[in-house]
Amino acid sequence: MTTINSETEQKILRAAMQIFSIEGFKGARMQEIADKAGINKALLHYYYRNKETLYKASFDTLTFKIFTQVNLTLHKDTPLFTKIENIVAAYIDLIVETPEVPQFILNGIINNQDELIKNMQELPLDIKPFMQQIQNEILKGNIKPIHPAELLINILSLSIFPFAARPVITNVVGKNIEFNFDEFIKSRKKTIPEFIINAIKVEK
Amino acid sequence: MTTINSETEQKILRAAMQIFSIEGFKGARMQEIADKAGINKALLHYYYRNKETLYKASFDTLTFKIFTQVNLTLHKDTPLFTKIENIVAAYIDLIVETPEVPQFILNGIINNQDELIKNMQELPLDIKPFMQQIQNEILKGNIKPIHPAELLINILSLSIFPFAARPVITNVVGKNIEFNFDEFIKSRKKTIPEFIINAIKVEK
DNA sequence: GTCTATATTGTGATAGAC
DNA sequence: GTCTATCACAATATAGAC
Numbered sequence: 133m134t135t136i137n138s139e140t141e142q143k144i145l146r147a148a149m150q151i152f153s154i155e156g157f158k159g160a161r162m163q164e165i166a167d168k169a170g171i172n173k174a175l176l177h178y179y180y181r182n183k184e185t186l187y188k189a190s191f192d193t194l195t196f197k198i199f200t201q202v203n204l205t206l207h208k209d210t211p212l213f214t215k216i217e218n219i220v221a222a223y224i225d226l227i228v229e230t231p232e233v234p235q236f237i238l239n240g241i242i243n244n245q246d247e248l249i250k251n252m253q254e255l256p257l258d259i260k261p262f263m264q265q266i267q268n269e270i271l272k273g274n275i276k277p278i279h280p281a282e283l284l285i286n287i288l289s290l291s292i293f294p295f296a297a298r299p300v301i302t303n304v305v306g307k308n309i310e311f312n313f314d315e316f317i318k319s320r321k322k323t324i325p326e327f328i329i330n331a332i333k334v335e336k
Numbered sequence: 337m338t339t340i341n342s343e344t345e346q347k348i349l350r351a352a353m354q355i356f357s358i359e360g361f362k363g364a365r366m367q368e369i370a371d372k373a374g375i376n377k378a379l380l381h382y383y384y385r386n387k388e389t390l391y392k393a394s395f396d397t398l399t400f401k402i403f404t405q406v407n408l409t410l411h412k413d414t415p416l417f418t419k420i421e422n423i424v425a426a427y428i429d430l431i432v433e434t435p436e437v438p439q440f441i442l443n444g445i446i447n448n449q450d451e452l453i454k455n456m457q458e459l460p461l462d463i464k465p466f467m468q469q470i471q472n473e474i475l476k477g478n479i480k481p482i483h484p485a486e487l488l489i490n491i492l493s494l495s496i497f498p499f500a501a502r503p504v505i506t507n508v509v510g511k512n513i514e515f516n517f518d519e520f521i522k523s524r525k526k527t528i529p530e531f532i533i534n535a536i537k538v539e540k
Numbered sequence: 541g542t543c544t545a546t547a548t549t550g551t552g553a554t555a556g557a558c
Numbered sequence: 559g560t561c562t563a564t565c566a567c568a569a570t571a572t573a574g575a576c
Contacts, residue, residue, distance in 0.1 A: 155362070158363035159363065161550090161551070171560080172561055174553085174554080176552095182552075183552070183553095242359075242439055243363040252507055253507065259508070282524075288501070289501075292501075293489075293496065294489060299449055305489070311485060327482075330535040330536070331532070332534070365569070367568095376542065376543060381570085387570070
């Protein structure tokens with residue numbers, strides 16, 4: 133993690149996070165970041181040697197909170213169904229709070245993939261205990277057989293995709309019916325876990 | 337839709353679709369497209385006035401096929417559960433066949449949003465009949481109550497997200513367990529519909 | 541239609557004054 | 559620490575010969 137000292141450094145970082153999220157690494161212009169931070173281009177290079185350093189600092193700051201929070205939820209010792217509710221809620225809350233994150237990550241996937249992967253590998257994300265928990269519930273006959281990785285990917289897909297696809301969804305769905313995205317997202321904290329639990333639970 | 341005449345024009349367009357998908361609009365270099373097409377930079381400008389024209393032509397060509405196919409599946413008169421299987425299969429097949437599409441669309445969402453929306457509004461996508469079909473099944477008590485738009489978004493999320501997030505998934509999941517993405521995707525044509533149908537079906 | 545050469549502009553980065 | 563001025567090069571676009 134990067135430690136921030138001065139006021140100016142913070143203004144730069146805040147501006148950088150916004151611009152990189154919207155424009156991606158290649159699309160972002162140092163001039164634009166400087167403008168948004170209300171300072172001069174040369175000052176960017178004073179605080180951050182070059183564009184890459186600034187990008188890395190933005191990535192760290194944006195992802196640190198969300199990943200530690202999700203990691204925490206994954207490791208906590210709670211029953212599976214409760215944990216699924218918690219994971220979904222954590223994702224949705226954090227993304228609503230910092231909506232740049234999914235865009236930033238997607239942008240990274242698209243035009244800065246190697247750098248992104250390198251950065252992600254440094255994150256302390258350990259999904260093994262959660263996978264083990266799923267496996268145990270299957271063995272005990274409490275849920276239907278499913279590959280633990282697949283269940284995790286389904287949880288992520290349902291939680292994150294709508295944010296990434298927001299403009300397309302509001303456009304395509306909104307063209308056909310009355311649709312309020314913010315209300316939709318709010319309701320999802322309840323409907324996603326319901327959907328998932330219905331899909332995997334065993335009727336007794 | 338753009339009409340293509342000469343052989344060279346096709347080579348350019350094919351190259352452009354690939355480069356734009358990987359690099360995004362701003363990241364793509366005209367030189368790179370020319371190289372991949374095996375021709376000269378100046379010739380790009382002969383066929384397509386500028387970068388934007390070339391981008392638009394790439395978008396049209398890439399999205400036309402996938403959207404008409406999905407639209408067709410949505411409108412066909414098949415039972416709901418079969419239709420869900422068909423939609424998922426159509427998406428996965430088309431994306432496997434043209435893996436540039438999700439990246440291209442995401443790129444558009446991210447750094448060319450207004451243009452993308454304008455382009456999408458021209459597509460002949462009509463989801464009303466499918467939504468009506470879901471509503472009818474709910475009324476007949478065949479499936480659990482769910483907002484039709486939400487069900488559609490869940491189908492899209494589960495089908496598309498893994499492609500967009502592929503690098504992150506292979507990295508994060510692969511770091512923890514043995515994981516083969518191609519096999520995973522192949523199996524999803526079966527597991528996604530199962531998951532969805534389990535989530536919404538009413539036990540009788 | 542296709543090329544080489546070049547004009548023109550954009551953009552990351554540095555030097556050096558204050 | 560912050561600025562102005564400028565360098566160096568990369569990238570889009572055009573002119574003009576063949």
